[in-house]
Amino acid sequence: MLAKFNGYLNGRESRPGEAKLLRKLDFFILSFCCLTYFFNYLDRSNLSNAYVSGMKEELNFQGNQLNVINTVFTVGYILGQIPSNLALTYVAPRIFFPVMIVLWGGLTMITAAVHNPQSIMAIRFFLGLAESSTFVGTHYILGAWYTEKELGKRSGIFTASGLAGTMFGGFIQSGIHSSLDGTRGLSGWRWLFIIDGLITLPIALYGLFLFPDTPTTTRAPYLSPSERALAIARMPDANPVESRLNFAFARKVFSTWYWYGFVMLWIIAGETESFSTNSLLALYMKSHPTNKYTVTQLNNYPTGVPAVGIVSTLFWATLTDFMGGKRYLVGFFIGITGIVTSALVLAQFSSTATVFGAYYWAGAVYACQATFFAWCNDVMRYQDDRLRSVVIASMNLGSNAVNAWWSILFYSANFAPKFTRGMWAMLGCSIALMLWTGGIVYMTAKDKRQGPDNVEPTEEMAERSIYKPKE
Template sequence: MEFVSVFLYDSQFLDVKLKCAICSTEKRSWLKFFDEYEYRDLYERRGIKHKWWNWYDENDTPEERRYIAKLDLLITSYCFVSYWNITDCVDNAYVSGMKDDLNLGGNDLVHLQVMYTLGVVIFELPFMYLFSKVRMNWLIPGMDIVWGFFTLAQYRAKSQREMMAYRFLIGSAEGCFFPGVHYVLGSWFKSHELQRCGGIFYFGLMLGSCTTGLLQAAVYKHLNGYHGLAGWRWMFAIDAIITIPVGILGFFVWPGTPEKVQSFFLTEKDLEISRRRANLNAFSNSKGFSWSVIKKACTSWHLPVIFIWNTFFFNSGAQAGTFLLWLQSLGTLSKPMINNLSAIPPALGIFFVFVACFGADVFRSRWFFLCLAQAVNFTGLVILAVWNVPDSAKWYAFMVQYAAWSMSSVLYGWVNDILRHDNEYRSILITGMTIFATQSTAWTPLIFWKTTAAPRYRTGYIYASVISFCLIIWTFVVLFFFKRDERNYYFERLHEAQASDDDIQDHVNKIVRMLISFNENVVTAKGK
């Protein structure tokens, strides 16, 4: 009887807490609109407040922290190394002799960039369906190896047409990489972990862009003409030689997704923790593809709002190679020096990525750091659009170019969080938004970033600055819809909990009545 009384008290106390939670959300400051975790903290954090200086969540147990560290070593580290290796070096090759050797001129550079983009767009299409169906531990490393072989083939290019064919094939091999990595990260990590994991992934791109310039300078200096090959040809060969072994390593290190995991390093206990974390984060398992998923995408706010948002992001920065072409236009720098100087903006980009991605996780505010990164980018674009400014201002503007890309993992991490309730839906939307945004970069350079407009690019810088400003404004549109969905989901959980409580209360009352009846029967029997 004492146990039943305690159970009744706990159940009633839980019911009171839920009702108080509902009342507390009705009396909220307007500033709460900017708190992304306002509703989630009420059911996920169990009343424990987050301290920004803590790397791990206060709710994580010691075994969960060991598990997260293992994921960082297996997944995040491989993402970093892989992205470092598949960084493209065609812009550096262009200013290091490829232009003259292949008789390139006019807008040929932008045509090479567009062909690569077309390959990415076309071969991203099937992966909308395949991500949730195939083993990602085979797909991503396998396509890395294919990318390496196509990169190697570029060293033997004899004409512009042949190089354009190779660029298309390289883009096709890379089509699954960017959305695929974000899909896998979103399958393992919680919302407040995704940005820093994606940030480490993006460190690879920045470091790759940085070392590409330095390596091209060293290759041009020491290998140019060696065995009859120009320095830029050696660069493609070296890039491939580094990439292919990393792809092979991925077969053994990259675990894929929790549903189709294959790893020598993850134990059954790790997978159990993964399932528990997924349940707490309201993350769904694959339910199988159906046309209802397409219908859901076409009728929800996600498709128009997120697609436009991501397209703004893809077009918010200056075209690749603008800094290199400006340095070349000065006419006072050697080719090795141009390549060495090209390493500075991506090196600073590592700092921008650190601030944006780690700040978004630590301070639990994705919208703020996304807007901060774009505000820095916007100032640089305005300076370059004006152009007639002191050289120091131009140097500043070129140095902050990579601020535009630093918030990539913040945006994709946020989208992963928004779509976490449906795995197939998440696969289609993440790939779809990448395709939609990427296709825009296949034709906008032909209008705004013509090589013949270098190094001024007046139309291009004006276009990018307007897009950057629109991206900042559109982020608050996303925040509005996100908060609305989080509020609705929170109240759904509350109502389910209350319904479950009512069922428990009914069962407990039945048990109490049975015990009371049994006790009365015993007393009556003893009296007789």
């Protein structure tokens, strides 16, 4: 099984010793980053799990306070992204990542001591700052170690690990609630935050001692000198950081279609994930007019949504790689999915089983995360590195900036169980996504006809990156 997994990731060995190097990198980089992202998402999703498991009643939540807390977290997450990624260029990743993990683990445990929703709001803001390092930081690291033909699958596996955190959060919450509720006078949902915080600490220690940093700075004891040299040689030459962040550079960013095209793509696609990221199925069950669900059911039934997301993410990441990078297919698939699922929830004739099926199917849109970031990297592969980094960062910033208010406007908890306004928003986003995807396909085809604007890959670059430029 392990041999098949390594074959799925690595394919054929291009250089002597490369397969062995990749096995080591996959084990230490992916294990640490995926575990980090798993517990990152576990912390996020468990707030909703705790909400439906007694926290709402114990802390006397009113109206849309849960959505406000999620928005406060998003604000902290947005503000922390660029500073945290810049910090990785000054502080060794093996130091920076563990510090952030310890910080958010401590904040998670502190949540167990709160007595009102306002305290959670303050904690979640700083939790967002700390957790902002994980997503963008990991993509920075993956891009430093893996070539173009290797990066897509790793990105898909990384994304799937976050969805697994969302999926298993429900099972963990139900288990804690049934076994620890009332222990030492604490509610089950409080034990959830304590345990979540504690289990992040071993991951921080693991990263501190064994994370390999970047190819040019690694001191990992498990990499031989020849393997370190190979890690550097197999990647394309990095452009030196000499250009300044001035008006000329800003004008360059906003004068290309890449910034507008991919930032808007991810803003629209990010809102098609709202069914899942706002835990609408759990809120639908909690507010069902006739059916009453147990705490175990409220936590376990929604886990099918991220499970579908994991399968969809890995399927589309693999398929689009196999088809030569036709990432745009995911945009059309997600658009169709959004239209059908939102229509099913809106329909008066839909039964409870139909609504459940619609929410489960909607989990498939999670595939857009890994695929669309890979698409941006594909299209901008030979553009200026700094320009590409700004576009990728702006994609995530733009999406989260919209998420900060989108959930309150369309998916407030007091709109349950139908979320009529949100369903219409989903229909609009799905149609817009297909149109925008078509626009990017047109622009990329136009670029190919005109040829690269700035940089033509040289033979040396192609040799070092193990990538042959198109003829």
